[in-house]
Amino acid sequence: MIVADRKSLEEILEMVEDCKKILIVGCKGCVTVCNVGGVKEVEILSSSLKIARKKAGIEIEIDMHTLERQCDNEYIEQIKETVNDYDAVVSMACGVGPQFLSEMYKDQKFFPALDTTFFGGATEHGVWEERCAGCGTCIIHKYDGLCPVARCAKSLLHGPCGGSSNSACEISKDTECVWDSIVRKKMEQGRLEDLLGVTEARDWRSARDGGPRRSIREELVQGNI
């Protein structure tokens, strides 16, 4: 899923400083799963902002609406009747949400309440870790399902660098060296020679280096199947 963290209340309050009436839009997708932008978090943000504004003596009216997803126009459309009744709209989705909203509703201002961080999963309750860099050409079959692009600080494809020590990366002792895990797994399975081959230089155009990306599925473009 896409993982995000909520911005500080100070930052969000600054964005809505001049607003008297705002709408907070949540998302029932990834950000609900990582407990940062679902129904509950929308309520908490709304109440926190109201408390801050009451304290400052400048009350604010806040409405809430949590959409099924903010990355599909059919759901974005659901607020079309009311979206322009507000001074601004705060989106609690990943970075996709405020942009889809902004593209559909040209006359409204949209603010992000979240900092979108990475594609990852929960390794334990309350802890999320990065697992995918969305580089556009998956090669993890060569590394037994572990991704050196996303999980090696240098995205090395031919083995660990000299900064690997005691299974940890040199950037932080809390960051595992994924190459240590890859080599260990290969050794345990007796397939270390798999790593002897030379991997061709990657074509990073499929990653962000090629500019904004697009995925087209012809069969769906033509209609429902």
Add this chain to the structure above:
Amino acid sequence: MRLSYPANVKIIQVPCTGRVDIIHLLNAIEDGADGVYVAGCLEGECHYISGNLKARRKVEYVQKTLKELGIEPERVAMYNLSSAQGARFAEIANEVVTKIKELGPTPVTNKKQNNAA
């Protein structure tokens, strides 16, 4: 026991403090409560195993939020006592009211003069 406790403590009963949510505590502050405290069962004695422990974590979350908003986090508190401790209940109520009185009225009033306070 005929124990008395301050009349300005309004009690909201819940089946277990695990039922108390962050938003309930925030709403109380938002609506002008000077303070809110959660009185749960003794730790380790929750009938639902961990309701009171979860409540404590929620209280701590709200305290952190209040701090971020420049409001005294002590306005929200968690206490643990058993239903057989009537005297302790009255003692806690007095303790909380005294503490909140020391802090003064809530700054969440929508009045501009509070900025100066």
